[in-house]
Amino acid sequence: MVMVGRDGERARLSAFFRAPDGQALVLRGEAGVGKSTLLDLAARLAAEDGHLVVRATGVEAESGLPHSGLHQLLYPLLPDAGRNSAAPSDHRPEVHRLSATTRAAFDAAFGRSDGPPPPVMALGIAVLDLLSWTTAKGRPLLLVLDDGQWLDGASAAVCGFVGRRLAGRPGVKLLVAVRADTASPFDSAALPEAPIGALADADATRLLDLHHPQLGRQVRGLVLEQAGGNPLALLELPAHLASGAGDRAGQYLLGLHGVPLPRRIQEIYAARLARLGDTVRAELLRGALDGAAARPGDGPAPIARYRMREVDEAVACGLLVVEPVTGEPAFRHPLVRSSIVQLATPDQRRSAHRVLAQLHREYPERRAIHLAAATVDPEEGVAADLEAAARSATRRGGARMAVSWLTRAAELSETRVDRSRRLGEAAYVAGQADHLGRARSLALAAAPGTDESPAAVLADSYLALYRDGEVRATHRRIVAAVERLRDSPGRRPDHLDQGPDQPDQGPDRPDEVLDRLVSLLLAVSQYAGDRATWQRTHELLATLGELATERAWMYGSTWSDVVRHGAGWSRRVERASASLEDQDPWDVTRLAVSAYHLDVLGPLRPYLERVVDRELDTGAMSSGIVMLHLVLLDQLALGQWDAAERTGHRALALATERGHGLFAHQTRAYLAQLAAVRGRTAEARELQATVDAWARPRGIGFLTQIADAVGATAALSAGDYETAFLHAIGITAPGAFRPYAYQASRTLLDLVEAALHTGRAEHARAHALAARDTGLPDLSPRLALITHGALAMTAEDDTEAAAHYARAQSHPAAERFPFELARIRLAHGIAVRRLHGAAAARLPLTQAAHAFDRLDAPAWAARARAELRAAGVAPHTPAPDPLPLTWQERRVAELAAGGLTNKEIGEQMRLSPRTVSAHLYRAFPKLGITTRAALRDALTRVSQPAPAPAP
Structure with a gap:
């Protein structure tokens, strides 16, 4: 042409x-x-x-x-x-x-x-x-x-x-x-x-005259007016009017005035379709629904599509063309496909979908698309196939599609029980994918007439916890729902003695919803972080008998109080981590939280980094943000602090944008910890105050404990040991580890150092001995490292101190925790210099100074260098390389400083809101800030931006 x-x-x-x-x-x-x-x-x-x-x-x-x-x-x-x-x-x-x-x-x-x-x-x-x-x-x-x-x-x-x-x-x-x-x-x-706009008037006239030179003057003028320079309309309108003339043609065109042009062209194609026989139209419908001959290119088609046969009549009337390369019929234009589908009756479409479901029987997800559209009346076999496809889609990052298929599977279920179960499953997946409004509507549909169905409790509790941080009322509501399920007929623990010859209930077991309620209950208890809440949760778990799975006990033990309940779980966590690909993303995140509490998160991190973008891209925001938190925590432990800061700002932007109050403040708490270890005390205290003011009235002990830990670490970085001690004993008393205070064991070293520097040697020694006697070294590699460090710092004689310093620094996992290791080496060097002279102290002090420099912890590095000078060494202080903003980062930051939202910035710069967030979380650490409120002042301090990219 x-x-x-x-x-x-x-x-x-x-x-x-x-x-x-x-x-x-x-x-x-x-x-x-x-x-x-x-x-x-x-x-x-x-x-x-x-x-x-x-x-x-x-x-x-x-x-x-x-x-x-x-x-x-x-x-x-x-x-x-x-x-x-x-x-x-x-x-x-x-x-x-x-x-x-x-x-x-x-x-x-x-x-x-x-x-x-x-x-x-x-x-x-x-x-x-x-x-x-x-x-x-x-x-x-x-x-x-x-x-x-x-x-x-x-x-x-x-x-x-x-x-x-x-x-x-x-x-x-x-x-x-x-x-x-x-x-x-x-x-x-x-x-x-x-x-690509319409043709100019002269070009439109030339195109019309080239293809339809015999048009009458009146029709020609009307076609040019109605087509508006659209080439397809210029070609198709005259052909449609070929059997009409004069006034009849004019009336037809004027009758379509005001109708969008694509609709007018579809009317033309619909008229041609109406003249075809039923057999040909059925062939065209099957091809249209399956994307037949969708220009696959020169290579073979990746998946067999429907091949239309005996459709010469459609070719003759201009609906199809014959592809010159393949010789296969193809639709002349995408509007032909949509016209065919719209003109078909519901029965005709269902018949076509049945044929296509059979064609794609080896491709479960494609088959599911056609099965869902082909079936009207309840049919359990089809519902089961859709449910299986939904499970596959969930594990492949297709949560949105999974919700649609589960909803359709519920509609096709033959029994009320199966319908409710599948709607509950759809509500659960929707909730995990952060579609909380849809989750609630699905949950109510699963059990109409009640707000206390298990699915409704799940959906409402997710919303209450993650959006509003409500732990007290949410805990009571979930406990009541679990008790109702436990006490329902056939669900008592004494009814579960299946015996070795009984088949496993499999993934669709009736107690799956109970597992989910229990998992959410454990999460609520973790965030509450207080003794009474956890005790009530553990009492309830004990009454469930075999209804409580091993995973439930694993989470309940490691999330609650690793000091009292964590022994023996590390091996089981590692075994469960061997097959992550077979687990749903939310199960992976729960397992990874257990690994974090046991300080064995490292092996799971590569998997989390591989799938986190998939979860965020497919809308599974809750799982994605938790994965970002876990990656951040491992980066923090490993001393990858710049990367941790970028991860934290990304998570904060996502949580804030989605209205997740709990996740947003949890991210601020982690960023406060990072600022504290780096010695950025003003920033750490600002974030600490923000987190504490939000979390303490709500009773979110998980976050208030982090806030206290931030206060202790920031004060230690600043050399304010009295303040550090007061913050540390707010978490736990010296010589004990307060029950269900998960920061009690993690801040062991902070309390010991603060006590030693404030003349409370007896408190420091009592705390170190309590760590040893409680068995902390057997619970996790990090706890082993800091327990031996604390025992060394508080030892009553030089021999004991040397032994514990040696055990700490030679621990196989010591290098995985460089900040704690550097602090222990600094303490070791100070002790050795005082007892054995400067020469013996130089190695541990040099190791500590270099580690603090690599970590970019200037306050701690300065302390180590001061000790090195006292030992007769003048260490080199490396100057950090500047990190200039790119042009796009600078522009995004300026617009954000002006008060624009991510969406408004994206509209101005033609970027997605997620890309805007990514630019901001890269810009914040370069500017040395953590909040938008600090952008304007920070931008005035930096040099001129990089040149804009060439157009």
């Missing part, structure tokens, strides 16, 4: 191809304006220029399937890459092969392995690796994506990540077309865009 006009668009595409570096470009315009024609032109020009062209089309039916669009786009590249990466036959250099990490990322994302789908960054890096491997053969590559508005969100996120990083990668271009009148996942991709 000859292209008329579009000189500006063609010039833009020509410049796009001439650019030496890789680029991405999004074409945006209304339906029928000619985006696909421009893509065809670009693909043809690229092929003539020697490019490898790979094409794909977004399919509306697959927009809820994670990574389905990416699979379609990359599939033509993957088979060749896979063969050569495994067994190269052309002697290419090793660097041109796909790495094992890249192949593993694709296998996980596309369901070829059991691992969790990688986060956006990991998968985006894998795609960049694949593209580099492909272009390393010497042939440039053009990726063309049509109907990008139908791409699934996970695929669009990866395409956006890749598109933003093509600069500097010559040989790769990405061209995407999206409708301007339809919400698109590319709306927030921050990629360069080219608007």
